[in-house]
Amino acid sequence: MLCGGTGGLVADFEGLGNSMNENFFQTVFEQASEGIVLIDGASRYLLEANKAFGELVGYPEELLFSMTLNDFIDLSPVGVERLYNQALAGKDQYVGEVKCRRQGGTLIDVELRLSLIHFGEKELFCAVIRDITMYRRVEKDLLETGGRFRQAVFAAPLPIMIHAEDGLVVVVNSEWTKRTGYAFKDIPTIDAWVRKAFGTDSASMFEKLGFLYKTKTACTYEDLSVTTSNGEKLVWNFCSAPAGTLPDERRLFITIAMDVTAGKRxxxxxxxxxxxxxxxxxxxxxxxxxxxxxxxxxxxxxxxxxxxxxxxxxxxxxxxxxxxxxxxxxxxxxxxxxARIDFNEYARSLVGGIISAYSPNQSNLQVEMRISRIVVSLEIAVPCGLIIHELVSNSLKHGFPDVKSGMISIDFDCDEAGLYTLVVGDNGIGLPRGLDMEAPATLGLSLVTTLAKQLQGVVEFIGTSGTVCKISFRG
CATH class of the missing domain: 1.20.5 (Single alpha-helices involved in coiled-coils or other helix-helix interfaces)
Incomplete structure (x- = not known):
């Protein structure tokens, strides 16, 4: 911490009710990455300055405390005094961008935050100065080398952010600010954006959002829930991709967000x-x-x-x-x-129940089932199940009158064109000669033809040995 030649602010205000201790200065001043100075409200001379400020302006410590803000800010004395008066009159701190003059006369772009502090009856000004030269340089490079790209970024109807691999936010377009309520000054880093957008969940989101500034692929997508500045919950689809480098060789990335809240709802x-x-x-x-x-x-x-x-x-x-x-x-x-049923599982359960009901003691009966793994609707399962029931039970009751053994086969398949084929057969005595299938005498066979018509299918009884019924229909 750099201190004034009068023994420092702590010594000057020792005994005041709200005195500041040395630990506080060490924490705030020494760890701050931004330049911080305390200015006497009456004389306008610098009283305290941190290391970052000294490095920013480049003046040696012995000169700093004989200088005023006029020596650093590239404004007329009247202009600087206007900033003081604005801080004195306003309820909030003054925030603005100005030029800062370094030793040797070099001008750099800085963001100045000037606020009034009361210590007893004395007034101090606290100035926080952040170097934004890099941002302005990037903007200038974008303007000079990619004017159309820059115009597209800021005119795009989608939120767009450009950021460095270490999380430094370089650009956010107006659509990003419009939809979230967070301007560039509110989210200088990805970490700051995460804290604001995810709140209590921010810790768990840092790793998820790592792709925003670590991705090496051409493009990475992820849907995440974000919170706007007014508390509204949105779902954004983030897309991030490499976008060149900064002058100091840090990699740049462009992140485009799409609001998918309505779609998710x-x-x-x-x-x-x-x-x-x-x-x-x-x-x-x-x-x-x-x-x-x-x-x-x-x-x-x-x-x-x-x-x-x-x-x-x-x-x-x-x-x-x-x-x-x-x-x-x-x-x-x-x-x-x-709404749909596995027909293979259904047919096996159905046939097992039929055999148990009609021929529980037929140990020599063989059943061969060749049914594809087909999932069918109720409109197909019910008539096909009833057809199998009628044909299998008919085989058990009439197909093997002399010998309590035989074979029943069931095939069910569907080809690529959507044509279903159901074949139920046995090696029994076959159908009676002269049976008219257009007007079958039994209820069971009449049901088979009726159910086939319900499926808009074609019924065929084929073969001379045993009974084989083939039904073809489209689903």
Whole structure:
């Protein structure tokens, strides 16, 4: 700390109620990177000056305290006095850009902050001087070598910041200030920007924002939530890329931000709507399953009052058909997508239930299932499931009358053109000769043709050994 020749300000004001101690001066003055001076309010002479100020102006310590602000600021005495009077009259400190004269007459661009301080009955001025020559030089270089680029930066409809690799902010355009409320003087560094934009979360954001001044790739993107000066929450998509170097070889980067707040809100609304839709679908499937289980129970109760075996079989078949649909709704309730179902998993569960219901003791029965991993909608799953139910149960009941063994095969696939093919076959006795498939005599086969029409598909019964039914349709 540089002190005046009268023993320093502490000695001058010893005994005042608000005296400043040596530790305070050491902390504020010695660690400050900006030039700081204390000026006597009456004589206008310098009383204290920190090391940064001495280096800034280049005068030796023994000369500083015989000088006034007029010796450093490139303004007329009247102009300098006007600054004092503005600080005296104003509630806030004076802030402005002026020229500073160094020893030897060299002029540099500085930002001057001048404020009034009261110590008892005495008045002091505190001047904080920051060298902004580098900023002005960069602006000049941008103007001279890239006038169109500069014009584009400041006229761009998107927020733009230019900064150095050490976090020094060189330029922010008017759109950045307009949208955030933070001007260039408010965010001299990336650290200052992070503290203002992220507040209590700033510590965790420093590393995330490291890409802003460390990226080596052509372009880096990231969505982050920022807070404006008036407390509004925004979501910005940051894009940062290298943009040359400063005169001292520090790398420069340009960061462009896009406000995606509305898009994020829409995205969140859509996610909420989809979640609500999924919940509603699951509730629909759950209620459908419960209602169908009630129907199965009613059919079961009703069948107990019927003595005719054929009529009881009709009731049992109806129960199994309802069970095929219950299984679909049950799987949809528990799936990740309540609108679509894994047909491979469904068909295997369905066929296992049919075999248990119709032929629990057929240990020699073989079932071959070649089903692709296809996820289908409810509109496809229900008719295809019922078709499989009718054909498999028909094979179990009528296909092997003499030998309690045989083979049932099920194939289901979809080609690249969207053509589905369902083939259900057995190696049993086959269909009765002369059966008219346009007007089948049994309810089961009639259901197969009706369900195929519902799918807008084509039904074919092929082969001479056993029964093979092929249904082709488009999803």
């Amino acid at each position: 829409t995205e969140n609304d859509l996610k909420a709507a989809l979640h609500e839709k999924d919940s509603m679908l699951r509730e629909v499937h759950l209620r459908a399953k419960n209602n169908m289980q009630v129907i199965m129970s009613l059919l079961n109760l009703q069948s107990r009052y019927i003595n005719n075996p054929d009529a009881q079989e009709f009731f049992r078949e109806s129960q199994e058909r309802v069970r095929a649909m219950v299984l679909i709704h049950e799987m949809l309730c528990n799936s990740g997508n309540p």
